[in-house]
Amino acid sequence: VLLCGCVRLCAGSARGPLGVVMLPCPASPARTQERGEAEPTPTGEMKEECQRLVRERDEAECRLKQIKRVSQMVLEEVNALHTQLEIEKSCRENAEVLATKLSHENKKLKYLSLSRPCLDELLPSISDCTATEEEPQDISPDPYSQYQQQVKDLQETVTQLLEEKKQLTGQLQELQSNIEELTARLEKEQAEMTELRNVLEKQTKTIKSINRVSVMATQEYEELRQQLELEQNLRQKAEAFAHEMLIKQKEANRQSAILLHQADPSIQLLKALEEVANITKMLEEERLQHQKQIKELESHLDETALQKELGTVQRQLELVEEERRETEQRVQHMEQRNFELENKVQELEKLKLQIA
Structure with missing residues (x-):
């Protein structure tokens, strides 16, 4: 035994x-495949x-x-x-x-x-x-x-x-x-x-919503600016036309006054007076219409206050961008800590292989 x-x-x-x-414990095949691939x-x-x-x-x-x-x-x-x-x-x-x-x-x-x-x-x-029995006992x-x-x-x-x-x-x-x-x-x-x-x-959702609002506000501001420029151009043209009509009216009045001083008014004088009256009425209507449009445009600009809204949106966007940068820094720090943990795990694996 x-x-x-x-x-x-x-x-x-x-x-x-x-x-x-x-x-040894078999290694996972997904690990070797994971080392050969790169994430986007x-x-x-x-x-x-x-x-x-x-x-x-x-x-x-x-x-x-x-x-x-x-x-x-x-x-x-x-x-x-x-x-x-x-x-x-x-x-x-x-x-x-x-x-x-x-x-x-x-x-x-x-x-x-x-x-x-x-x-x-x-x-x-x-x-x-x-x-003879004792001798082999001593020898054995x-x-x-x-x-x-x-x-x-x-x-x-x-x-x-x-x-x-x-x-x-x-x-x-x-x-x-x-x-x-x-x-x-x-x-x-x-x-x-x-x-x-x-x-x-x-933060990504907030940035997208702020960008969408800022784009809409910018588009609206651009449309209003173009409308304001158009109204200003029309106003300048109307003022120039009114000034020209005023000159013509003064000239017509002077001619009519000259004709009135004559003894016999003719048919041409009556036609000229009628034409002057029509032109004066038309100019007055156009002037009133342009003044009304200008007042409406100015009131609309005062009510919307797009410039203030755009400034607020830009400040919010800057704050969100700063928070995003801080978050990216934290993510980089987390990646560094994960890398350190990975090194420690590899050291433990080497130690276990030595023990095995």
Whole structure:
């Protein structure tokens, strides 16, 4: 039984430092594909980085489970060796008891044989036989010392396995605490990134609405400005036309006055007076109409106050742009922290590979 236990222990030590072959956890194929691709936007890249960190955390947990399983197998093997040692110890004790009992029985049989009548004749032969039996016992090695040496070797092996198990347990606890810390930091970073993403979406919507309002206000302001320029041009033309008509009216009045001083008014004078009256009436109507249009345009400009509204919209747009720049700076800071977390995860992977 002891020889079988030693053979089993040697075969187990040939498989590895812990007696168990440790298999690496298979890497995810999405990870290699992820390193070869480039994301078009910073937010998409951060999302992919977070997903990759989550996958690496899952791989680390998988390897931790494998290490735990290996340590459990080592414990089971140590327990089996301990049980085997107990069995061998009990077998050895039983063998010693049986050997002692057999030796006592042999001595009794020898004493009985010596008590026979031919005791004197058999004494020399018995002494010779005992001498020949004692000599090979002295030459042959003691089985008890061999058993003690084997038990000592097995105890040293068990002690070494327990020390290795203790070291692995400490390393497992340290790795587990590091992974828990990284997981908590990763969850916190993901929450902050989600909040920043929501803020960016809100600011984008606000900027779009402000841009739409500013475009509409600019278009309305441009239309009113063009209308005002048109009215001013029409007013200038009307004033020039009125001035020209006034000159013509004065000239016609002067001519009519000259004609009135003459003795006989003619038909041409009457026609000229009638034409002057019609022109005067038409000029007065046009003047009144232009004054009305100018007053309406001025009142409309006073009511809308587009310039003030445009100034307010521009100030709001500047504030939103400043908030957007601050948010982009925060996003860059988050990307830097994610890069640091990725480096720490890679260091943990290297450490676990060294342990494996």
